Amino acid sequence: MPLEQPRSAEEAPAPARRPSSALPLLAAGVVLATFVAIGLVALTGVADYSVLGIEGPEVLTGYGTVVTRLLADIAAVVCIGSLLLATFLVPPQRTGVVGADGYAALRTAGVAAWAWFIAALAAVLYSAADAGGRGAHEMFDATVLVGLVSAVEQPKAWLITASIALVVAFGCRLALSWQWTALLFLFSITGLLPVAFTGHSASGGAHDLATDSLVFHLVAAALWVGGLIAVVALGWRRSPHIGLAARRFSSVALACWIAMALSGLVNALVRVSPASILETQYGLLLIGKVTALAMLGVFGHQQRSRAVRAVVERGDRRQLLQLGGVEVLIMFATLGLSAALSRTPYPAEGTEEPGTAEVLIGYELNGPPTLSRLLFDWRPDLIYGTLAIALAVLYLAGVRRLRRRGDPWPVGRTVAWLSGCASILIATSSGIGRYAPAMFSVHMGLHMIMSMVAPILLALGGAVTLALRAWRPAGKDNPPGPREWLLTLVESRLARVLTRPVVALVLFVGSFYLLYFSGLFDFALNYHSAHVAMNAHFLLVGYAFFWPLIGIDPAPRRLPALGRLGVMFVSVPFHAFFGVILMNATTVVGREFYNNLGLPWVTDLLTDQQLGGGMAWALGEIPVLLVFTALMVQWARADAREARRIDRRADATDDxxxxxxxxxxxxxxxxxxxxxxxxxxxx
CATH class of the missing domain: 1.20.5 (Single alpha-helices involved in coiled-coils or other helix-helix interfaces)
Structure with missing residues (x-):
């Protein structure tokens, strides 16, 4: 899609006025956060490198590691918050080009993205020096730097983050349409993930729970802190849309506060026991962070009950700026505290060494995967388990809203959607999800559920149709809201491309062969982040394939019934052939990882792989049956609707x-x- 340009001088966004009154607040926050981070690191000390057999880094390297991470975090939240404002908090022009406020926010996001890029590059140097016990000046030796970056995960993560920030910086300079702004906003959030998946939480036991909770924590913090900074800057610019932005951000802030509180609690309980929280430096810093979060909750309540109401009802922005300014400073102090917390070593509780399974997958397994363990030995997947529950709750809320208005909604669609959510929850959080990282056969069962069963059920649920009926239109002269955003997504060029039969078929079928026969799966087995990405790929690609085939929702491309059935039957031989290849293969996929894991009940890896191939071959028939049944029912209902239409026409014209x-x-x-x-x- 080409980037849209203003069609005339009248449509061109007005140049942004410099928010001179907000810059001192931002500068004061940066200074405060830096002071808090350095002060706390000086008080709590650093990790003991002697246990690793290396000499600790220079003092300046330790402080530089904290400061560069802090500056990168601040730049990231400003960038993400500005893109949030430009995408969802202020309206675009009727042509789809961002308005003056959105244009100013885009330019602010671009500047912040460049700062994020520079700080992330600096973090590559300092994190490499810190991990290797070197001085930062030694990183200017390319041989030393490349060796450390290739050997340590944290510098690699910062390098990926820098690349994402660079793309966002160029994108903010080029994008003018609302669709591209929304895409940049979503892409910028991914810049938070590499460091989260390789930091403190990614090591040690229960690293799956710790990492997933940290992802929620970081994303919620970026949206909350960055969004508030953007709203305050909008108020200083005396924008006419400050009331709309404040009202919308109020709901976002409440959700982010709840997400931060719950995810922070999970992350803390994974690392520190409640009995020893007052006895460790790490625990004391956690108490400080909890206190700051509680204070922010109080300020947020005041914002919603007083400041937002004053802006919306009377146009008085003074309370918003006053409370928002204090809240921003507390947020920056919290960012400094978080940077110090990332530098503080976890308390060493207990003397038992973690087992091999706990080191590789984050937890121990209680024995072979019997039927009872697969069904009842649950371990919550914080990302996909939460996603499944949230999707079910939102769907039921939409159905309730329709029924309160007196509008009917088919029970079958509700059952299909809830069954799809339940299948995601069971696949990722039951014993299936627990054993999937450790055994190829169980992983293949999870793959089949996430890529075939769940997408079919979700497509039959008609969630988009439900949302379009539950959300009222914004109105001709009102700024676009959730209903208009959803319509834009469904009608976007990206959706049209992904739902083309050939594209959807290649993505759906080709990913099987690419993942397992290219060595990509062998690489992915070693990283929790790769497991998260694989599940996302299975679910999204499966939904993109089945949505235009049997979906209730309007699709950008809809084939006739026979064409849809033909596409489904074309995919069947490829799935069957994939299963046959696995069953007849003599090379074990992921052999090195499974050998290192050394499960005593998996005595023959090739046999386990053949079992997985048999499951892929056998379970591949289930989607065909479901799709065929759904198509026959839809075909019959379409004929019945056509017959009723003819009857109504006959009645209207008196036969x-x-x-x-x-x-x-x-x-x-x-x-x-x-x-x-x-x-x-x-x-």
């Missing part, structure tokens, strides 16, 4: 078509009778 048809038959019969009578007389 004019039928009367004309009967008159034609009588005329033909009369002509035939005259011809026969004339023939008999001639004879």
């Amino acid at each position: 004019e078509d039928l009367a004309a048809y009967n008159a034609m038959l009588r005329q033909l019969a009369a002509q035939d009778g005259r011809q026969r009578h004339g023939g008999d007389r001639n004879a």
Whole structure:
């Protein structure tokens, strides 16, 4: 899609005025956060590197590691918050080009992205020096730097983050349409993930729970802190849309506060026991962070109850700026505390060494995967388990809203959607999800559920149709809201490309062969982040494939019934052939990882792989049956609707078509009778 340009001088966004009154607040926050981070690190000390057999880094390297991470975090939240404002908090022009406020926010996001890029590059140097016990000046030796970056995960993560920030910086300079702004916003959030998946939480036991909770924590913090900074800057610019932005951000802030509180609690309980929280430096810093979060909750409540109301009802922005300014400073102090917390070593509780399974996958397994363990030995997947529950709750809320208005909604669609959510929850959080990282056969069962069963059920749920009916239109002269955003997504060029039959088929089928036969799966087995990405790929690609085939929701491309059935049958041989290849293979996929894991009940890796191939071959028939049944039902209902349409037309025209048809038959019969009578007389 080409980047849209203003069509005329009247549509061109007005140049942004420098928010001079907000810059001192931002500068004061940076200074405060830096002071808090350095001060706390000085008080709590650093990790003991002697246990690793290396000499600790220089003092300046330790402080530089904290400061560069802090500056990168601050730049990231400003960038993400500005893109949030430009995308969802202020309206675009009717042509789809961002308005003046959105344009100013885009330019602010671009500047912050460049700062994020520079700080992330600096973090590459300092994190490499810190991990290797070197001085930062030694990183200017390319040989030393490349060796450390290739050997340590944290510098690699910062390098990926820098690359993402660089793309966002260029994108903010080029993008002017709302769709591209939304895409940049979503892409910028991914810049938070690499460091989260390789930091403190990614090491040690229960690193799956710790990492997933940290992802929620970081994303919620970025949206909350960055969004508030953007709203305050909008208020200083005296924007006419400050009331709309404040009202919308209020809901976002409440959700982010709840997410931060719950995810922070999970992350803390994973690392520190409640009994020893007052006895460790790490625990004391956690108490400080909890206190700051509680204070922010109080300020947020005041914002919603007083400041937002004053802006919306009276146009008075003074309370918003005053409370928002204090809240921003507390947030920056919390960012400094978080930077110090990332530098503080976890308390060493207990003397038992973690087992191999706990080191590799984050937890121990209680024995072979019996049917009872697969069904009842649950371990919550914080990302996909939370996603499944949230999707179910939101769907039920939409159904409730329709019924309160007196609008019907088919029970079958509700059952299908809830069954799809339940299948995601069971696949990722039950014993299936627990054993999937450790055994290929169980992983293949999870793969089949996430890529075939869950997407089919979700497509039959018609969530988009439900949302479009539950959300009222914004109105002709009102700024676009959630209903308009959803319509834009469904009608976007990206959705049209992904739902093309050939594209969807190649992505759906080709990913099987690419993942397992290219060595990518062998690499992914070693990283929790790769497991999260694989599940996301399975679910999204499966939904993109089945949505235009059997989905209730309107799709950008909809084939006739026979065409949809044909596409489904074309995919069947590829799935069957994939399963046959696995069953007849003599090379084990992921052999090194499974050998290192060394599960005593998996004595033959090739046999386990053959079992997984058999599951892929056998379970591949289930989607065909489900799709065929759904298509037959939809076909029959379409015929019934057409028959009812004809009947209604006949009733409306008093059966004019039928009367004309009967008159034609009588005329033909009369002509035939005259011809026969004339023939008999001639004879």
